[in-house]
Amino acid sequence: MNNNKNTLSGVHQMDSASYAQESRAPAEDRTALDEAVKRSFRHLLPLLFACYVMAYIDRINFGFAAITMNSDLGVTLTQFGLAGTLFYAAYFFFEIPSNLLLERFGARRWIARIMITWGLASMATCLATGPWGLYIARVVLGIAEAGFVPGVLLYLTFWIPAAKRGRANALFMIAQPMAIMLGSPLSGAILAAMDGYLGMKGWQWMFIIEAIPTIILGLMVLKYLPDGPHKARWLTPAQSNALMAELASEQVTGKVETSRVSIKPLLNAPFVFTCFAYFSLVASLSTLGTWSPLIIKEIFSGSSVLNIGLAAAIPGLAAIIMMPLLSGSSDRRQERALHFALAAILSAFGWFATTQIGNPTLQLIGLIAATAGGFSAMPILWTIPPTMLSRIARPMGIAVISSCGILGSVISPTANGMLREATGSYVATGWLGVFWMVTTAVLLVTAVKLQQSMKKSNAG
Known part of the structure; x- marks a missing residue:
């Protein structure tokens, strides 16, 4: 298939040396550009947000299923953790190929394919009869599911200028805590209400019911998501041209790029530090996504699955409030490192509070802080890679960073399952969370400082 035929955006179509040279200046028509950005937010973010809500519900419902599923299937906590690890391991190995295929086939087709197939796969979890089936x-x-998140993040870089990207990332990633807030009580209610209906367990119904919206949204993506500004019927030609020119002016280097994929742009210290920072951040967040229901069950021993679901929704609500506020402040000040560090340290303090056994109120507040801080750090982190990478390097670079995060998720579920069985509590999980969040703060601040030093050296 011709690469110029299936593109992420009009910027992708205009790879000629002449366009690259002509579009180095910012767009002259600021009114058209501002309107194009506003319309992009309005037309793209709601659908992508809804898709990510379902993606994350399909992750956290695994933790809720464990409340009753583990005993039904004879699954130990270590085996449950291993099942979580296998999900992320498969995701990891298919992450980069999926992101490159998204660029080849176009966002509309590829994101729709991802959503429909993962909806069917999530639904099929109800057929498991033991550890191996799980x-x-x-x-x-x-x-x-591999490639969905980095694919959308890549897609947004060809619609949203860098100065607005923190807010765009936050509006997209608020889907994660929104999924926690909505999915937690929903999953708890399904487990409680549907158990035994038509001879099936509540956790089986949960996987079936929560997969259906994912498949429907996949079909909506196929119909409504434009492959790029040049195909957006809701942009005028002047708006489309202004947006493409602005995005083209943000290239990292002044060199004319070729279409050849290379790993050379990824072999520098700021990029490597960013990869490790994301590894640590996701290791913490995946612990929250997989284990929060079980941690809350232990904090409030004897609570019903419905009450556990309601309690698990509170951290998500806190993150929903904090994410746009912090990302908006980061965009207004055009400052990333300090905002990221503040969110990460808040999360680290939250994890520390979860270790205070005997004080359930403080432990729940800690879980709220760990969730709000961790999720608020993520959209800020994702504003940084596009400033390090040229357009041609972005599909590979964003997929590599995302894959490093998936490696954090590979380690986290099994490690926490083993720690819980070895110690009899989630105190060690809390201390591990402190380590992850302090580490990610140090690494990302270092990456930003190194990048700034490199820019000054190149300018000199």
């Missing part, structure tokens, strides 16, 4: 279901789900 392992297989999670591997298939990981393969199906």
Whole structure:
């Protein structure tokens, strides 16, 4: 298939040396540009947000299923953790190929394919009858879902200028805590209300019911998501041209790029530090996504699954409030490192509070802080890679960073399952969370400082 035929955006189509040279200046028509950005937010973010809500619900419902599923299938906490690890391992191995295929086939087709197949795979989890069935279901789900998040983040870089990208990333990623806030009570209600209906367990119904919206949204993506500004019917030609020119003017280097994929732009210290920072951040967030229901169950021993679901919604609500505020402040000040560090340290303090056994109120407040801080740090981090990478290097670079995050998720579920069985509590999980969040703060601040030093050296 011709690469110029299936593109992420009009910027992708205009790879000629003449366009690259002509579009170095910012767009002259600021009114058209501002309107194009506003319309992009209005037309793209709601659909992508809804898709990510369902993506994250399909992750956190695994933790809720464990409340009753583990005993039904004879699954130990270590085996449950291993099943979570296998999901992320499969996701990891298919992450980069999926992101490159998204660029080749176009966002509309590829994101729709991802959503439809992962909806079907998530639904099939209800067929598991033991540990091995659970392992297989999670591997298939990981393969199906691979590439969704980095694909959308890549897609947004060809619609939203860098100065507005923190807010765009936050509006997209608020879907994660929104999924926690909505999915937690929903999952708890399904587990409680549907158990035994038509001879099936509540956790089986949960996987079936929560997969249906994902498949429907996949079909909506296929119909409504434009492949790029040049195909957006809701942009005028002047708005489309202004937006493409502005995005083209943000290239990292002044060199005319070729279409050849290379790893050379990724072999520098700021990029490597960013990869490790994301590894640590996601290791913490995946712990929250997988284990929060079980941690809350232990904090409030004896609570019903419905009450656990309601309690688990509170941290998500806190993150929803904090994410746009912090990202908006970061955009207004055009400052990333300090905002990221503040969010990460808040999360680290939250994890510390979860270790205070005997004080359930403080532990719940800690879980709220760990969630709000961790999720608020993520959209700020994702504003940084596009400033390090040229347009041609972005598909590979964003996929590599995302894959490093998935590696954090590979380690986290099994490690926490083993720690829980070895110690009899989640105190060690809390201390591990402190380590992850302090580490990510140090690494990302270092990456930003190194990048600034490199820019000054190149300018001199």
